[in-house]
Amino acid sequence: MSRRKPRLTTPKTQPKAQKPLSTLQTEKSEIPELSVTARIVNQLDWDLLWERFGIAVVTIVVWFIAGLATPGFANVGNFVSVLRQSAFVGVSAVGMTIAIIAGTFDLSVGATQALCAWVAVSVAKMAGVFPAFLAAVAVGGVVGLCNGSLVALVRIPAFIATLGTMFLVNGLTYIITNGQTARFSGKSFVWWGNAQIMSVPIPFIVFLSCALLGAAMLHRTEFGRFVYAIGSNREAANIAGVPVAKVAIFVFVVVGLFTGLGAMLLGARLYSAGPGLEPGFELNVIATVVLGGTRLAGGRGSMLGTVAAAILFATLANVLNLNHVDAFVQRVVVGLVLLLALSVEGVRQRLAEYWSRRTVSTRHPLGGRRSAVAAIDEFTD
Amino acid sequence: MTRFWKDGSPPQAARPTGPGRRRVATSQVGLMLLIVGAVFSVLAPRFLNPGNLLNICTSASVVAIVGLGMTLAIASGNFDLSVGSTAALAGCVTMSLVQQIGVVPAILAGLATGAAVGLINGLIVTELRVPAFIATLGMLTIVRGAALIYTRGRDIYLYGQTQYKILSSGFTPVLLALAVALVLWFVLQHTRFGRHILATGSNPASAQRVGVRTSFVLLGVFSIVGIAAALSGLILSAQVLTGNGRLATGLELSAIAVVVLGGTPLTGGKASILGTLQGSVLVAVINNGLNLLNVSIFYQDVTLGLLLLAALGLAASYHRRIKSV
Numbered sequence: 001m002s003r004r005k006p007r008l009t010t011p012k013t014q015p016k017a018q019k020p021l022s023t024l025q026t027e028k029s030e031i032p033e034l035s036v037t038a039r040i041v042n043q044l045d046w047d048l049l050w051e052r053f054g055i056a057v058v059t060i061v062v063w064f065i066a067g068l069a070t071p072g073f074a075n076v077g078n079f080v081s082v083l084r085q086s087a088f089v090g091v092s093a094v095g096m097t098i099a100i101i102a103g104t105f106d107l108s109v110g111a112t113q114a115l116c117a118w119v120a121v122s123v124a125k126m127a128g129v130f131p132a133f134l135a136a137v138a139v140g141g142v143v144g145l146c147n148g149s150l151v152a153l154v155r156i157p158a159f160i161a162t163l164g165t166m167f168l169v170n171g172l173t174y175i176i177t178n179g180q181t182a183r184f185s186g187k188s189f190v191w192w193g194n195a196q197i198m199s200v201p202i203p204f205i206v207f208l209s210c211a212l213l214g215a216a217m218l219h220r221t222e223f224g225r226f227v228y229a230i231g232s233n234r235e236a237a238n239i240a241g242v243p244v245a246k247v248a249i250f251v252f253v254v255v256g257l258f259t260g261l262g263a264m265l266l267g268a269r270l271y272s273a274g275p276g277l278e279p280g281f282e283l284n285v286i287a288t289v290v291l292g293g294t295r296l297a298g299g300r301g302s303m304l305g306t307v308a309a310a311i312l313f314a315t316l317a318n319v320l321n322l323n324h325v326d327a328f329v330q331r332v333v334v335g336l337v338l339l340l341a342l343s344v345e346g347v348r349q350r351l352a353e354y355w356s357r358r359t360v361s362t363r364h365p366l367g368g369r370r371s372a373v374a375a376i377d378e379f380t381d
Numbered sequence: 382m383t384r385f386w387k388d389g390s391p392p393q394a395a396r397p398t399g400p401g402r403r404r405v406a407t408s409q410v411g412l413m414l415l416i417v418g419a420v421f422s423v424l425a426p427r428f429l430n431p432g433n434l435l436n437i438c439t440s441a442s443v444v445a446i447v448g449l450g451m452t453l454a455i456a457s458g459n460f461d462l463s464v465g466s467t468a469a470l471a472g473c474v475t476m477s478l479v480q481q482i483g484v485v486p487a488i489l490a491g492l493a494t495g496a497a498v499g500l501i502n503g504l505i506v507t508e509l510r511v512p513a514f515i516a517t518l519g520m521l522t523i524v525r526g527a528a529l530i531y532t533r534g535r536d537i538y539l540y541g542q543t544q545y546k547i548l549s550s551g552f553t554p555v556l557l558a559l560a561v562a563l564v565l566w567f568v569l570q571h572t573r574f575g576r577h578i579l580a581t582g583s584n585p586a587s588a589q590r591v592g593v594r595t596s597f598v599l600l601g602v603f604s605i606v607g608i609a610a611a612l613s614g615l616i617l618s619a620q621v622l623t624g625n626g627r628l629a630t631g632l633e634l635s636a637i638a639v640v641v642l643g644g645t646p647l648t649g650g651k652a653s654i655l656g657t658l659q660g661s662v663l664v665a666v667i668n669n670g671l672n673l674l675n676v677s678i679f680y681q682d683v684t685l686g687l688l689l690l691a692a693l694g695l696a697a698s699y700h701r702r703i704k705s706v
Contacts, residue, residue: 150690150694154693154694154697154698155697156690156693156694156697157647159460159514160637160641160647160689160693161690161693163634163637163689164634164686164687164689164690164693165686165690166686167631167634167682167683167685167686167689168682168683168686168687168690170682171679171680171681171682171683171686172683174677174679174682175677175679175680175683179679280522283518283519283521283522286515286518287519290515296512296515326530328526328529328530328534329526329530331522331523331525331526331529332522332523332526332527332530334522335519335520335521335522335523335526336519336523338515338518338519339505339509339511339516339519339520339523342509342511342512342515342516342519343505343509343510343511346508346509346510346511347509347510349510350508350510
């Protein structure tokens, strides 16, 4: 369903006052002809284009700038490294995109990833690659099932439920592993995290496949339609017959499955896995999804944006590394970028309010006196 | 305005909210406290040791102070996930300044740091319209990074500086916690600002239409949370006389758990100071008891998570039963 926004076709020199109906018919001869370019520019829905492809464009621009400004960036080996690094956050971000479009999110992906990575490495040591993959994905799915049940059946808000699960899984990981890291460097296992096919890293290929799978789930299945419906308006979807609880549980299971897969890749990459693996991971994942254009409120989003945003984050980290920036400063930068990405939505809202003077947003009714005055005007009209 | 009401007059004013309304939930916490305390005192004889009880009170006070600030935030309808990082930053700042400008100015500087972080949180939420939990999630990383950058990843140790230790020795933490509780209770019950906080939490749109300056209220709330977090950080760093960038990781979950256990609903509009105090004592008792029984420290995380989810599940089913009537 594409959103078509009507644009003004009259140039700005037209007077803004309303004309009485009787004079409108004589206006036709006064409208000047627009050039073809101007008409195309007017017809295009720039907001939608920016939402879908904006991040991809920004990524390419950043690549150009980085290639010129940072020595050591513009070579094949570095690009391979960037693409590979984007995959570990990216695979989880694919699942998180589905969750955020559905209107929820999952703060426990970091802890789940640590647990699944350890499971993958331990099982790979004993039984080989494919059982490791199955085990990691299964554990992720189980955690997702718990999350989904807590949110959909017990009706705990997603934020708190996944926060609690995060600490539970963290503690469980420490207990199961006894604080030890598991290591394994079998060739067929670490191939998944470190090898390349024709200069394209394997994790990135897996990431792209997951993104395609996720996009197919969103756009080509009934489940995907349900996800968009629940994200847009949960009550309306419920009344329309969407099985909200089942879909919500399945969304969390999907997040868990993708996180498990990403965890196996990470374990393969690092040759090891243990508790406390990559703290702050959940923030990176959410930042990737939000930066990719998916609105946090739900109901809109695209997988392409997530892929581009994952690559953008990896590029950012890479550029900071090449410039020998402190590791702590990098974490600050990630947080800042997330806040920046989120504030675009809020700033746009404020601008719209300022121009219209009549909008009182009930979602974040934090305007100042101006909006309150406008609201009182509505009552006394 | 009277022409809007069918009968010609507005309906009766609702009963005022306050600790009395939450009596059901808080009595559950009190009961659980007694049971758990009794169990531990039977299982571990050292539990009733006065030194041990003081330990419990101290650790309860630290979580209580942050939890009280968090109660205010939750009552206003928002969360603050950055309290742990704020505590660490305030601790580091104070530690680095004690030897230069003296104890009391350093403490004030630490509290001011907390207020500044809280103010930034509030500005992000009110001006940039970023949802509170995501904004504070981002600030969590930023402030933690700032603390680590400030200390350059190393510890700041105060040699022979015993004057500062008074913050964490003896009954001072307990007194501080009780003082904070009294002040916040007074603010919530008897000041206009407190009523505005509860109004904002209950229904922000309506509060704004009635004339409550939601932006300023939220700025104030987040600043108070920041100051409370800073105070906890100061006590924590005084316990070991070290300023560490990794201090108080996970404090935010303990704070939220304590508030939830105390009976304050997460949807906002009601606050239970007494409940938060009881919740923090309960959590401290459980942690201490598990320690005495030589249970692995990782089980404490699991226990906290389970407690939180159980309390929320109970609260959710309680509300559903009420709604279905």
